[in-house]
Amino acid sequence: MEEFNGQTVVISGASRGIGKAVSTAFLKQGATVIGIYAGNRDAADAFLKEASEFNGTLQLHQCDVADADQVERFFQKVEEEFDTIDILINNAGIRRDKLLALMDQESWQKVIDINLTGTFCMCRSAVLLMMKQKYGRIINITSPVATIGFAGQTNYGASKAGQIGLTRSLCKETARKKITVNCVSPGFIDTELIDDLSPEQLKEYKKVVPMRRFGKVTEVADAVLFLASRKASYITGTVLDVNGGL
Numbered sequence: 622m623e624e625f626n627g628q629t630v631v632i633s634g635a636s637r638g639i640g641k642a643v644s645t646a647f648l649k650q651g652a653t654v655i656g657i658y659a660g661n662r663d664a665a666d667a668f669l670k671e672a673s674e675f676n677g678t679l680q681l682h683q684c685d686v687a688d689a690d691q692v693e694r695f696f697q698k699v700e701e702e703f704d705t706i707d708i709l710i711n712n713a714g715i716r717r718d719k720l721l722a723l724m725d726q727e728s729w730q731k732v733i734d735i736n737l738t739g740t741f742c743m744c745r746s747a748v749l750l751m752m753k754q755k756y757g758r759i760i761n762i763t764s765p766v767a768t769i770g771f772a773g774q775t776n777y778g779a780s781k782a783g784q785i786g787l788t789r790s791l792c793k794e795t796a797r798k799k800i801t802v803n804c805v806s807p808g809f810i811d812t813e814l815i816d817d818l819s820p821e822q823l824k825e826y827k828k829v830v831p832m833r834r835f836g837k838v839t840e841v842a843d844a845v846l847f848l849a850s851r852k853a854s855y856i857t858g859t860v861l862d863v864n865g866g867l
Contacts, residue, residue: 623651634713638812642838686739696746736780757800792858808864831866
């Protein structure tokens with residue numbers, strides 16, 4: 622079944638990891654995907670080549686989600702071509718782990734800018750388009766760190782907690798327009814975001830997860846697709862955990 626046939630989906634961080642899996646899942650369900658990547662053109666080209674069977678329904682654009690001007694220009698182009706969008710997935714995110722006492726200002730600010738300010742910029746432009754048709758789905762990819770915390774991730778945890786706060790406030794502003802706003806909160810997922818962890822760290826983190834394994838990107842994509850579907854029309858302002866019981 623092509624659940625999302627004819628729908629237009631904007632996904633940030635679309636060319637790798639969770640974003641790539643979510644993009645592929647929507648493409649398989651008949652959607653047109655307009656993906657954003659930060660700067661890794663090689664990864665974007667590789668994804669386009671890999672997804673050649675979806676030629677015509679996958680676009681990838683370079684954009685800094687933390688730059689309000691760039692985001693506005695991106696959505697202007699989207700509006701010119703598609704008039705509106707149906708779904709927004711805010712997946713772009715980075716980590717700059719350091720103990721707070723040793724954290725420099727740049728490491729703090731960069732994480733906040735991309736993870737939280739980027740979500741704000743994308744939501745602001747997307748809501749204006751969705752209001753045209755009085756329908757939309759916004760899904761922000763957050764993290765369990767927002768609520769349980771991890772040492773060395775005060776910047777990341779603050780940005781992800783901020784996403785949840787934004788989600789729960791925005792959903793009250795858009796509910797009457799039939800625009801739902803939710804979060805998906807993946808735990809440890811096997812992506813390049815954890816490539817910098819040592820084998821010892823990976824082993825210890827797996828012990829923390831009750832299921833004793835890391836999640837798959839496809840498992841996150843399935844959760845996103847559910848919240849983006851019409852079946853989830855009465856679900857808004859919530860956080861769906863995909864974390865193996867963390």
